Amino acid sequence: MRCFILVxxxxxxxxxxxxxxxxxxxxxxxxxxxxxxxxxxxxxxxxNKKWEEIYLREIAIAQDNDDRDAYKFFIVEYIKIPxxxxxxxxxxxxxxxxxxxxxxxxxxxxxxDAGIRIIITPN
Numbered sequence: 001m002r003c004f005i006l007v008x009x010x011x012x013x014x015x016x017x018x019x020x021x022x023x024x025x026x027x028x029x030x031x032x033x034x035x036x037x038x039x040x041x042x043x044x045x046x047x048n049k050k051w052e053e054i055y056l057r058e059i060a061i062a063q064d065n066d067d068r069d070a071y072k073f074f075i076v077e078y079i080k081i082p083x084x085x086x087x088x089x090x091x092x093x094x095x096x097x098x099x100x101x102x103x104x105x106x107x108x109x110x111x112x113d114a115g116i117r118i119i120i121t122p123n
Contacts (some may be wrong), residue, residue, distance in 0.1 A: 042095035056105045
């Protein structure tokens with residue numbers, strides 16, 4: 001009888017841990033090489049997006065001036081720009097640059113290479 005009580009008391013007092021780990025419970029540790037690859041990919045993506053904005057502005061100028069040759073040239077150049085499909089988790093990285101729509105590019109403010117703020121207003 002004592003053995004039975006001992007077994008039952010051990011079963012009742014034993015620890016059971018049913019909590020499942022989540023992604024917020026872990027810490028993401030990256031090697032320096034992996035972080036450099038991420039930073040390089042984000043800088044290439046940011047540079048591509050900068051060129052997209054430039055070509056979108058040039059396309060709008062060509063349309064305003066009815067310059068078909070310039071329009072064709074800049075459309076072809078715009079299409080040639082590689083679009084890098086980034087996973088969602090990379091969009092929260094410090095070097096990520098959001099892609100602007102054509103409307104944002106033409107209506108928004110931007111800084112030129114000399115650091116001068118330029119405001120574009122559509123006609």
